[in-house]
Amino acid sequence: MNPGLCIKLAAVEVDARTLAALTLLSQRSGRFSLTDINQADAVLLDGDRPESIGLYERQRCSHPGQPILLLSSHESCLRGVVSLLKPLQIEALFAALNAVRDHLPRHAAPGKDTAAGKEAVHGETAERHERAGAARALADQFAPEDLCGSSADIDPHDAGALAALRFDPEHFLLGRLIHARHHTAQQHCGARIELPSNLLLLDIGGTRCLTTLSARQLRGLALMPLDDGLGWQAIDALQLKAAADTLGTTLHAWSIELLIWQIALWTARGRLPLGIAPDALVGLRRWPNLTHGSLPPEALRIAALLSHQPHTPFAAARRLGIPQRYVFAFVGACAALDLLTLTHTDAAPAAAPEQHPARGLLSKLLGMLRRNSKH
Amino acid sequence: MHHHKIVFTGPVGAGKTTAIRTLCGANALGTDAAASDMTRTRKETTTVALDYGTLHLNSGETIHVYGTPGQERFDFMWEILTQGGIGLVLLLDATRPAPLNDLRFFVNVFTAYVERTALAVGITRSDLAQSPLSLDDYAGALRSLDLVAPIFEVDARERRDISLLVQALLLQLDPGLAA
Numbered sequence: 228m229n230p231g232l233c234i235k236l237a238a239v240e241v242d243a244r245t246l247a248a249l250t251l252l253s254q255r256s257g258r259f260s261l262t263d264i265n266q267a268d269a270v271l272l273d274g275d276r277p278e279s280i281g282l283y284e285r286q287r288c289s290h291p292g293q294p295i296l297l298l299s300s301h302e303s304c305l306r307g308v309v310s311l312l313k314p315l316q317i318e319a320l321f322a323a324l325n326a327v328r329d330h331l332p333r334h335a336a337p338g339k340d341t342a343a344g345k346e347a348v349h350g351e352t353a354e355r356h357e358r359a360g361a362a363r364a365l366a367d368q369f370a371p372e373d374l375c376g377s378s379a380d381i382d383p384h385d386a387g388a389l390a391a392l393r394f395d396p397e398h399f400l401l402g403r404l405i406h407a408r409h410h411t412a413q414q415h416c417g418a419r420i421e422l423p424s425n426l427l428l429l430d431i432g433g434t435r436c437l438t439t440l441s442a443r444q445l446r447g448l449a450l451m452p453l454d455d456g457l458g459w460q461a462i463d464a465l466q467l468k469a470a471a472d473t474l475g476t477t478l479h480a481w482s483i484e485l486l487i488w489q490i491a492l493w494t495a496r497g498r499l500p501l502g503i504a505p506d507a508l509v510g511l512r513r514w515p516n517l518t519h520g521s522l523p524p525e526a527l528r529i530a531a532l533l534s535h536q537p538h539t540p541f542a543a544a545r546r547l548g549i550p551q552r553y554v555f556a557f558v559g560a561c562a563a564l565d566l567l568t569l570t571h572t573d574a575a576p577a578a579a580p581e582q583h584p585a586r587g588l589l590s591k592l593l594g595m596l597r598r599n600s601k602h
Numbered sequence: 603m604h605h606h607k608i609v610f611t612g613p614v615g616a617g618k619t620t621a622i623r624t625l626c627g628a629n630a631l632g633t634d635a636a637a638s639d640m641t642r643t644r645k646e647t648t649t650v651a652l653d654y655g656t657l658h659l660n661s662g663e664t665i666h667v668y669g670t671p672g673q674e675r676f677d678f679m680w681e682i683l684t685q686g687g688i689g690l691v692l693l694l695d696a697t698r699p700a701p702l703n704d705l706r707f708f709v710n711v712f713t714a715y716v717e718r719t720a721l722a723v724g725i726t727r728s729d730l731a732q733s734p735l736s737l738d739d740y741a742g743a744l745r746s747l748d749l750v751a752p753i754f755e756v757d758a759r760e761r762r763d764i765s766l767l768v769q770a771l772l773l774q775l776d777p778g779l780a781a
């Protein structure tokens with residue numbers, strides 16, 4: 228991504244304070260400029276106003292591909308919008324603008340990921356080597372808010388807050404990837420997943436995904452609810468080869484596990500997918516490959532706790548003394564990879580894991596390792 | 603005296619010496635010698651006795667890090683290795699002919715130790731393997747030995763990878779550890 232690119236944003240029907248903040252930010256940051264709705268790359272709407280649905284629909288009809296940012300006091304489930312929660316946070320706005328920028332056709336430049344080329348269809352160790360490097364590079368590429376959102380903890384008995392916390396992977400690229408992966412592994416075929424003006428290919432057996440999109444572009448797509456009209460289909464080896472040939476020369480090959488991990492984190496941003504009931508006891512069947520891809524905050528501790536003993540997501544957060552969104556992000560991504568065991572609670576709450584007699588020393592060692600692994 | 607130890611084990615060439623150097627830097631000491639005929643096809647040197655390194659905490663305490671020689675002759679060092687242990691890091695080379703057999707072999711050698719402490723498994727050299735096993739394959743083999751442990755793909759030369767593996771090892775002993 229080139230931070231020099233300036234996005235033309237139209238702010239529609241936002242209140243005077245937000246407009247003043249946006250004006251100041253656009254001048255200071257140089258990342259976007261405010262403009263008229265007809266000139267805009269993207270539109271920011273106030274989703275809490277009665278007229279906002281009408282505005283959204285009109286904008287969708289007149290500019291079908293135009294990204295819409297919806298500023299609202301709750302997450303939006305409207306198709307094709309990027310939600311921004313009130314009060315507007317600078318980081319969230321910039322993350323949304325990055326997603327928009329990656330989505331704009333004229334800015335869609337491939338990142339520095341592996342140029343695996345068309346021979347990516349045939350597994351090469353050189354390509355695997357490159358892939359390992361690209362997977363590591365992801366580790367530092369995204370901020371914690373990109374992976375976990377910024378929502379505050381909620382009371383698990385507050386039905387409204389709970390509803391706002393859930394999302395349905397079926398409405399997003401995530402759901403399609405999960406289905407296509409399952410099918411390709413079972414049927415030993417490939418898959419073609421349609422995206423707005425692009426596509427993703429799963430190789431035979433579904434262990435790798437081929438795409439021309441960079442990580443940032445994929446993140447932009449992950450956030451956007453997809454049209455039901457865009458689906459996926461199983462393909463054979465010949466169709467896979469033909470489709471890979473049409474994609475161009477800069478194909479990036481992702482391990483499917485890594486791609487689903489990333490897409491799940493980006494999509495959920497700290498929300499809980501519908502497949503995990505808030506009162507389900509969540510255990511870990513196998514640890515995710517945490518050296519590859521983004522490492523959401525406290526992932527190691529959450530993994531250690533859940534592999535030791537199942538907990539509800541809320542109980543896990545309480546036990547570890549960490550924000551709930553960290554647990555939701557982690558278990559959501561594990562669910563997408565089918566790494567969880569889910570059972571229903573009638574049982575008494577899990578007993579606290581024993582404290583190690585050398586807790587003090589081990590904590591110091593852990594702290595040292597954390598500091599050292601940063602560079 | 604009660605030493606705090608982390609033991610690295612695994613087959614010849616899995617990356618034990620490299621990982622301990624990565625983790626302990628200048629505080630690592632190897633006992634590599636030119637490899638015998640058997641191992642020379644894979645690399646130039648092999649560890650004949652022990653790898654040893656230290657990690658020094660600000661509080662003045664020392665963690666001792668040992669690596670077993672890869673040639674499966676470490677019975678004589680058993681005592682040194684398994685007293686005062688924090689846990690076992692098992693490194694498996696994805697390019698070897700049967701990594702799951704390696705996993706079973708080393709877990710069996712260290713069963714009693716792992717039951718008392720903790721285990722973390724690192725799969726090295728996946729980037730060089732023609733058709734590497736999946737992490738589900740490794741997890742399945744562990745499960746059939748009644749174990750659940752972190753299994754990460756690691757590059758023994760990468761500090762972050764080895765550090766995350768050891769962090770996972772520690773947190774299994776007590777997920778409530780605060781850094």
Ligand SMILES: Nc1nc2c(ncn2[C@@H]2O[C@H](COP(=O)(O)OP(=O)(O)OP(=O)(O)O)[C@@H](O)[C@H]2O)c(=O)[nH]1
Pocket residue numbers: 612613614615616617618619620621641645647648649650670671672673726727728729730756757758759
């Ligand atoms: N390409 C690649 N090389 C690796 C990776 N991990 C380790 N290596 C290399 O593999 C070799 C491992 O050698 P050692 O560290 O001597 O292995 P060892 O386990 O100590 O071997 P013995 O002492 O003989 O049992 C080194 O050359 C490392 O640089 C990896 O993930 N990818």
Ligand SMILES: [Mg+2]
Pocket residue numbers: 618619620634648649653671672
């Ligand atoms: Mg060695």
